[in-house]
Amino acid sequence: MSNDWKSYQPLLIPAIRDLHEISVYEKNDGYQALKSILSDRKKWSPENVIEEVKDANIRGRGGAGFNAGLKWSFMPEPDGKPRYLACNGDESEPGTFKDRKIFEYNPHLFIEGAIIAAYAMQVDAIYVYIRGEYRPWVHKLQQAIDQAYEKNYLGKNIQGSDFSVEMYTHMGAGAYICGEESSLMESLEGKRGYPRVKPPFPAQRGLWGRPTTINNIETLANVPMVIKNGASWFKTIGPDTHPGPVLYGISGHVNRPGVYEYPAGMNIMTLINEVTGGIRNGKKLKALIPGGSSTPPLRADMLDGVTMDADSLREVGSMMGTAGMVVLDEDTDMVDLIWRISVFYHHESCGQCTPCREGTGWLEKTLHKINSGDGEIRDLDLLLAICNRMEGRTICALADAAAWPVRYSIDRFRDEFEKKCKKTVYAVA
Amino acid sequence: MPEIFIDNIRYEYETPGKVLQFMLDNGLDLPFFCYHPSLSIPANCRQCMVKAGMPIFNRDKGTYEIDEEGNRKIRYFPKLMTACSLDLADGMVIHTHHSDELVKQAQADNLEFILINHPLDCPICDQAGECPLQILTYKYGPEGSRFEHKKVHKPKAVQLGPRVILDAERCINCTRCVRFTDEISKTHQLTIVSRGDKNYPMTADGEEFDDPYSLNTVDICPVGALTSADFRFKARVWEMNQTPGIDMSNGKGCNTWLWTRDNLILRITPRFNESVNDHWMPDEARLSYSRFNENRISRPQIRLDRDEQVPTSWNNAELTFREELDKVSPSQILVLGSPHASVEDNYSFRKFFEEKGVNEFFYLPHIIPGSGDDLLLSDDQAPNTNGVNALGFRETDEAGLKKLIKSKKTSIIAILDDDILERTGLTAKEFSGSFTVVLGTNHNETSLSANLVIPITCAAEHAASYVNVDGRIQRTIPAKETLYTNRRLNLEMSMSRLDHYGTKFDNWVTDANRVDCIPAWEFFTRLGDEQTTPAYHSSREIMEEIAGRISRFKEVSYDRMDDENGIQLELKQNTEVNTV
Amino acid sequence: MSDTYTFDTKDLKEIENIIAKYPEKQAAVLPVLWYAQDKFGHTDSSVQKLVAETMDIPEAHIHGVVTFYTQFYEKPMGKHVLDVCTCLSCQVCGGYDMLHYMEEKLGIKAGETTPDGQFSIQSVECLGACGYAPMLQVTNDKYVNHLTREKVDKLIEDLKAGKKPEFESMKMPQHVNGSDK
Numbered sequence A: 001m002s003n004d005w006k007s008y009q010p011l012l013i014p015a016i017r018d019l020h021e022i023s024v025y026e027k028n029d030g031y032q033a034l035k036s037i038l039s040d041r042k043k044w045s046p047e048n049v050i051e052e053v054k055d056a057n058i059r060g061r062g063g064a065g066f067n068a069g070l071k072w073s074f075m076p077e078p079d080g081k082p083r084y085l086a087c088n089g090d091e092s093e094p095g096t097f098k099d100r101k102i103f104e105y106n107p108h109l110f111i112e113g114a115i116i117a118a119y120a121m122q123v124d125a126i127y128v129y130i131r132g133e134y135r136p137w138v139h140k141l142q143q144a145i146d147q148a149y150e151k152n153y154l155g156k157n158i159q160g161s162d163f164s165v166e167m168y169t170h171m172g173a174g175a176y177i178c179g180e181e182s183s184l185m186e187s188l189e190g191k192r193g194y195p196r197v198k199p200p201f202p203a204q205r206g207l208w209g210r211p212t213t214i215n216n217i218e219t220l221a222n223v224p225m226v227i228k229n230g231a232s233w234f235k236t237i238g239p240d241t242h243p244g245p246v247l248y249g250i251s252g253h254v255n256r257p258g259v260y261e262y263p264a265g266m267n268i269m270t271l272i273n274e275v276t277g278g279i280r281n282g283k284k285l286k287a288l289i290p291g292g293s294s295t296p297p298l299r300a301d302m303l304d305g306v307t308m309d310a311d312s313l314r315e316v317g318s319m320m321g322t323a324g325m326v327v328l329d330e331d332t333d334m335v336d337l338i339w340r341i342s343v344f345y346h347h348e349s350c351g352q353c354t355p356c357r358e359g360t361g362w363l364e365k366t367l368h369k370i371n372s373g374d375g376e377i378r379d380l381d382l383l384l385a386i387c388n389r390m391e392g393r394t395i396c397a398l399a400d401a402a403a404w405p406v407r408y409s410i411d412r413f414r415d416e417f418e419k420k421c422k423k424t425v426y427a428v429a
Numbered sequence B: 001m002p003e004i005f006i007d008n009i010r011y012e013y014e015t016p017g018k019v020l021q022f023m024l025d026n027g028l029d030l031p032f033f034c035y036h037p038s039l040s041i042p043a044n045c046r047q048c049m050v051k052a053g054m055p056i057f058n059r060d061k062g063t064y065e066i067d068e069e070g071n072r073k074i075r076y077f078p079k080l081m082t083a084c085s086l087d088l089a090d091g092m093v094i095h096t097h098h099s100d101e102l103v104k105q106a107q108a109d110n111l112e113f114i115l116i117n118h119p120l121d122c123p124i125c126d127q128a129g130e131c132p133l134q135i136l137t138y139k140y141g142p143e144g145s146r147f148e149h150k151k152v153h154k155p156k157a158v159q160l161g162p163r164v165i166l167d168a169e170r171c172i173n174c175t176r177c178v179r180f181t182d183e184i185s186k187t188h189q190l191t192i193v194s195r196g197d198k199n200y201p202m203t204a205d206g207e208e209f210d211d212p213y214s215l216n217t218v219d220i221c222p223v224g225a226l227t228s229a230d231f232r233f234k235a236r237v238w239e240m241n242q243t244p245g246i247d248m249s250n251g252k253g254c255n256t257w258l259w260t261r262d263n264l265i266l267r268i269t270p271r272f273n274e275s276v277n278d279h280w281m282p283d284e285a286r287l288s289y290s291r292f293n294e295n296r297i298s299r300p301q302i303r304l305d306r307d308e309q310v311p312t313s314w315n316n317a318e319l320t321f322r323e324e325l326d327k328v329s330p331s332q333i334l335v336l337g338s339p340h341a342s343v344e345d346n347y348s349f350r351k352f353f354e355e356k357g358v359n360e361f362f363y364l365p366h367i368i369p370g371s372g373d374d375l376l377l378s379d380d381q382a383p384n385t386n387g388v389n390a391l392g393f394r395e396t397d398e399a400g401l402k403k404l405i406k407s408k409k410t411s412i413i414a415i416l417d418d419d420i421l422e423r424t425g426l427t428a429k430e431f432s433g434s435f436t437v438v439l440g441t442n443h444n445e446t447s448l449s450a451n452l453v454i455p456i457t458c459a460a461e462h463a464a465s466y467v468n469v470d471g472r473i474q475r476t477i478p479a480k481e482t483l484y485t486n487r488r489l490n491l492e493m494s495m496s497r498l499d500h501y502g503t504k505f506d507n508w509v510t511d512a513n514r515v516d517c518i519p520a521w522e523f524f525t526r527l528g529d530e531q532t533t534p535a536y537h538s539s540r541e542i543m544e545e546i547a548g549r550i551s552r553f554k555e556v557s558y559d560r561m562d563d564e565n566g567i568q569l570e571l572k573q574n575t576e577v578n579t580v
Numbered sequence C: 001m002s003d004t005y006t007f008d009t010k011d012l013k014e015i016e017n018i019i020a021k022y023p024e025k026q027a028a029v030l031p032v033l034w035y036a037q038d039k040f041g042h043t044d045s046s047v048q049k050l051v052a053e054t055m056d057i058p059e060a061h062i063h064g065v066v067t068f069y070t071q072f073y074e075k076p077m078g079k080h081v082l083d084v085c086t087c088l089s090c091q092v093c094g095g096y097d098m099l100h101y102m103e104e105k106l107g108i109k110a111g112e113t114t115p116d117g118q119f120s121i122q123s124v125e126c127l128g129a130c131g132y133a134p135m136l137q138v139t140n141d142k143y144v145n146h147l148t149r150e151k152v153d154k155l156i157e158d159l160k161a162g163k164k165p166e167f168e169s170m171k172m173p174q175h176v177n178g179s180d181k
Helices: A022-027 A032-039 A046-056 A068-072 A099-105 A107-121 A132-150 A181-188 A217-221 A223-229 A268-275 A310-315 A334-348 A354-371 A377-390 A398-412 A414-420 B019-025 B101-116 B132-140 B176-184 B215-220 B283-293 B314-327 B343-355 B385-390 B398-408 B497-501 B520-527 B539-549 B558-564 C009-020 C025-040 C045-055 C059-068 C095-106 C149-160 C173-177
Strands: A084-089 A125-130 A166-171 A212-216 A245-252 A258-263 A285-289 A324-329 B003-006 B009-012 B049-055 B074-076 B092-095 B164-166 B191-193 B200-202 B226-228 B241-246 B255-261 B264-270 B301-303 B309-311 B333-336 B412-416 B435-440 B452-455 B465-467 B472-475 C080-085 C119-124 C136-138
Touching: A022 A107, A022 A132, A032 A107, A032 A223, A046 A068, A046 A107, A046 A223, A068 A107, A068 A212, A084 A099, A084 A107, A084 A181, A084 A217, A099 A107, A099 A132, A099 A217, A099 A245, A107 A125, A107 A132, A107 A166, A107 A212, A107 A217, A107 A223, A125 A132, A125 A181, A132 A166, A166 C025, A181 A212, A212 A217, A217 A223, A245 A268, A258 A268, A258 C173, A268 A285, A268 A324, A334 A354, A334 A398, A334 A414, A354 A377, A354 A398, A354 A414, A354 B101, A377 A398, A377 A414, A377 B101, A398 A414, B003 B019, B049 B101, B101 B132, B164 B200, B164 B215, B176 B215, B191 C059, B215 B226, B215 B264, B255 B283, B264 B283, B301 B314, B314 B435, B314 B452, B314 B520, B333 B343, B333 B398, B343 B385, B343 B412, B343 B465, B343 B520, B343 B539, B385 B465, B472 B558, C009 C025, C009 C045, C025 C045, C025 C059, C045 C059, C080 C095, C095 C119, C095 C149
Parallel strands: A084 A125, A084 A212, A125 A166, A245 A324, B003 B092, B333 B412, B412 B435, B435 B452, C080 C119
Antiparallel strands: A245 A258, A285 A324, B003 B009, B049 B074, B049 B092, B164 B226, B191 B200, B241 B255, B255 B264, B301 B309, B301 B452, B465 B472, C080 C136
């Protein structure tokens, strides 16, 4: 793709003034996808919508990268009782700040996508769960929802059809874990955000015991264009295995941090050196956290030719996550950084299950010991041992998310960790 | 029948269920903390992890795929699974610590995690000796800990409510207590507060944990985080002995364990019985143990002048009773059975007076409307109302009793263990015209007003049967010695280590806790006419006689009660005492 | 003071509207707590009790929820709560410098409130403004991005003068560089 990105015109958040106003959005082909579905119900039966979205292979933008249409198809046949769509706008993974851009600049695209999803899965109500810190953006989205109600894109008998759906915003109150889908449901039900044991999966027993699907905000924002232009068009954007536009949230030591929209599969070095104007103060790149704090950090020398898509990142031993890239320059103290990440996970562990509740604290305390110069080499082995004992032993993936950065940074930046440890082996003169 | 392979041994199962419960039902061992068969399954302790897999089924061939050695190919779940939340499935393969090193390692790892923030204060912890964490750590835990940091500090010795004390540092966040108040007692008084390793169970600010079932959380707490305000620091569990009993404090007849040390009951805990009380018991019932220890009538008492009762010999008591009986005609004797006394006592009581020619027998139900709930508290305050009713005693009340005393020109009132004066509006004056004989366990208003008091054994000292509000007959086993019984000779009685190896010269053993009393039936055997009354040697014989003579007790025997955890009797539907 | 928290008829109506959004009233616990915190400034035990009674939900449940979520204030806080992000991007871009500068300026440590009850400072986890680090949030509301010492000085002056920060729209760099149609 080399220089294609320079001519790329954003699809999720195009540069159109006041696009958050419904009139502007409508003028720019907004709600056309929904209208075309409602006007040709034969072509666009719920099954066909799911098929099209499945075919487009929109990989979940919340971090897991699971095909959204496939997820929709897990919903059981309607039985006349309520079903729900929960939209995940919790966006609490450190390094991630993209969904709020959609709420701010193009909320109707997301709303339209959610309505189409609701239609395809035949749900009765959409709950948009947004982290409590995003209060100003909750108001922005709520305004957009109110406009959509006024124009009858939401509510009863949408655009004169027999399709009805309600949409509500629900504000969290400060808990990273509520971005985990089952914990999000608990929180929506007004409880402490403890992840649920799976099975049963949300499509079987979700909100209030009813079938529920949870999708990320950005994921849903991709839906209208898939309906409008077709899955085959969508798949021409970005790599075959990870198609579509992606919001890259780039932060850290770059000259122009911010959210950028480009196709998936952007060359990482292009993003760092050209898109964001390179490392600030002329420093050298040291490391990259490619998709939020839980994705394993990569050393600068590992990034050659690596692109921002699931496959390419897996090959070098990391993950796409939320595409929240944290760029770190040569002065970054990796031990200090990893310690701070472990503070985060310790703070955010819900405390429900043992390995995570105890492990996150143990990691933090041990990293603190090393970071403050009291560590010993054996502490590094202990850290790895704790990681081994946390991964895959808990109800949700927070323990894994807490362990990966520690495990991989010890692996990839071991000399830095060792340097901070006390010398326990003395060189023989 | 569907099958499951656990550690390479094949089991069959009939009903769907969870792997852990199936293993427990089959006597297999697997460590766990948060799971409780009567509560929901949060799978949060992560202790019961197993390796699980399913055979690969080839749909085209319609058979399982087979490997070179002729065994089924198994596809294992990528992660270890918690057995408590894993559904049984036909053909499923489970490996526990017995056949898989990873599982063994995972169990030790998890215990290491649990223990990093758990205070190692077993020597001063009340739970020690009956602590699942302690026991499982011995069996499955790591050799030591690699944790070298400060533990998280949390509130200690918090009076959570009148009966329960919390040590939040010991808590391992299994949430059993919270689930109990949410799902069983439904008072919703507890919650987990805070997050991560700062979690612990708490009530809302300023609220008391005064749930009438609060002490059950102490039982199910797998560590010493919740302890009983009443029992803590009283005794080490390994010094005590444990005898199955029946609750005497209300009509539900909860199955209990009576915990004794040196012939004192120190606590009562529930004993599982699916058809009566499941794993639970009201706090009130637990705290009723003091009646077995304190204020007991020891030695017969006789009133010489108007005001004072003095101890007397058994001989003198028997003689006095006989003399008084000889003075009056049967119609002048008022016989009051008791819903608080056992079937055997009531039966022998009635039989004795029947032989004397008395033909009417009464009792006063002890019911406080509205004091029950729909869990385990009944309006009926007595353990044997249905039993005394089934033996043919007629129900009466305060007014009825007054009328009886008047109309009969009563000269003797014989009362079997029941504090009638205390719980009715009757006063000692009503009895003052008659010679009152009370056979009782504890000093109370009624016994103190009596002319003659015969001390009898309580439910903790004898083997006897009681019929609960639902018509279930259950029996007790003696837990305490009287002056005339001996645990070394009575093979039914249990022995603790102290009972075994202690001697009367040890400073923790004293004879003072043995009460001078005998079972009521034994007293009547002594009094009875040897020609007409067969001498009973045990309450077991009495029950045999009852079973043979009274149709409602047909086929009831101690052996059956023991084997079946009590027997459901066919009681008449119109027995108005059946109020729960 | 503690028992003087009440909801008036308008509040009750509003709470009813919130509850109507959900099939089960318990789901409204978070929004109603938010509503109460907006009104009373915190959700301490007496507010928890009020919410529990108003919604007819066990008080312990409300207590558990309040203590789980960090944005609910379990005790009264300063008039302005400055939540300084020190996580990841903010950490490497000087979040701690800003925090320490503020601590010094206000004479309190993170987690404390100034004696006059005007300011509380907290060191918080990622607020989702990583590209605009270092940054802070003022009393669960507006974000102040790209913090500098000067910006902090001005913010504190403004807040003292009763002037709250405006919503700052952080443009996408692509839009700024490209043509704005």
